[in-house]
Amino acid sequence: MARQRLCILSRRKSLYSTKRLVEAARQLRANPLVMDTLRCTMVVAPTGNTLQYRGAEVTGLSAVIPRIGASITSYGMAVVSHLETMNVPVVNPAGAISRSRDKLRCLQLLAQQGIDVPRTVMATEGASVKKLLESVGGLPCIIKLLRGTQGVGVMLADTRGEAETILQTFWGLNQDVCLQEFVRESRGRDVRALVVGDEVVGAMRRQAKSGEFRSNIHRGGEGKSIQLDETYKQVAVRAARAVGLSVCGVDMLEGTNGPRVMELNSSPGFEGLEKATGRDIAGAIVKHALSMRR
Numbered sequence: 001m002a003r004q005r006l007c008i009l010s011r012r013k014s015l016y017s018t019k020r021l022v023e024a025a026r027q028l029r030a031n032p033l034v035m036d037t038l039r040c041t042m043v044v045a046p047t048g049n050t051l052q053y054r055g056a057e058v059t060g061l062s063a064v065i066p067r068i069g070a071s072i073t074s075y076g077m078a079v080v081s082h083l084e085t086m087n088v089p090v091v092n093p094a095g096a097i098s099r100s101r102d103k104l105r106c107l108q109l110l111a112q113q114g115i116d117v118p119r120t121v122m123a124t125e126g127a128s129v130k131k132l133l134e135s136v137g138g139l140p141c142i143i144k145l146l147r148g149t150q151g152v153g154v155m156l157a158d159t160r161g162e163a164e165t166i167l168q169t170f171w172g173l174n175q176d177v178c179l180q181e182f183v184r185e186s187r188g189r190d191v192r193a194l195v196v197g198d199e200v201v202g203a204m205r206r207q208a209k210s211g212e213f214r215s216n217i218h219r220g221g222e223g224k225s226i227q228l229d230e231t232y233k234q235v236a237v238r239a240a241r242a243v244g245l246s247v248c249g250v251d252m253l254e255g256t257n258g259p260r261v262m263e264l265n266s267s268p269g270f271e272g273l274e275k276a277t278g279r280d281i282a283g284a285i286v287k288h289a290l291s292m293r294r
Helices: 016-027 070-085 094-101 103-112 129-135 160-172 230-243 271-277 281-291
Strands: 005-009 031-035 040-043 050-053 063-066 120-122 141-145 154-157 177-181 189-196 199-207 222-225 247-255 258-265
Touching: 005 016, 005 070, 005 281, 016 031, 016 271, 016 281, 040 070, 050 070, 063 070, 063 281, 070 094, 094 103, 094 230, 094 258, 103 120, 103 230, 103 258, 129 160, 129 177, 141 160, 154 160, 160 177, 189 230, 189 281, 199 230, 199 271, 199 281, 222 271, 230 247, 230 258, 247 281, 271 281
Parallel strands: 005 031, 005 063
Antiparallel strands: 040 050, 120 177, 141 154, 141 177, 189 199, 189 247, 199 222, 247 258
């Protein structure tokens, strides 16, 4: 029986997550193929769509794991969408990646499914800042770029003046922003659950460094392995389904009344999670991808 051919879309082979996915694929006796997304050429023709990589046609793919960085979202999603038209199983479809990248759209879908999320509001320049602040429960409040990542473009406003200055600055740069309720009991702390298929394969609590309210590992936060209770696991899986992702990181705040989903990450790094939990996260992702083979 021929080995399955697993494509990993990634800008660099040297990235921890990419290296681990390659190792896991080999351990599962699959042939990994790492392709730099920006080197992919999409060919649309009435005889059938094809994909070229560095000038050679790519065939025989069993499944694709997209690792689409925020900086190449547009082209990356076009490549993923193209592979879908070629009937190649894709772990996270382009539409789902797009929905997760748009913070407001993601929260809209979660709230529609009855999942608890922080109160969030979006408006354009000229809106009453006083009314916006009232809509999210007052000060302090979080102000986020709609398509920020790794904590970039996330700010805390303690006064109305600060909120007005931040909003006017972002609006002046033609950036879409949203205001979000500040969940006091979770200040500087959140939970990252990694969903693969229908289960949570690992979770950690992230704690921000002193003086910082963002708990992202990229911002110096520390992660510790935790055992999630069943409620948090169920909410994480429901959130992934609501957006259409089968592999994703689900960031939750520990609210007084239970989990409150903050956002989803369609290309989650898992170095910190593997080191914190000792679990083979890469293996779980590769097994899931290979099980999707049509």
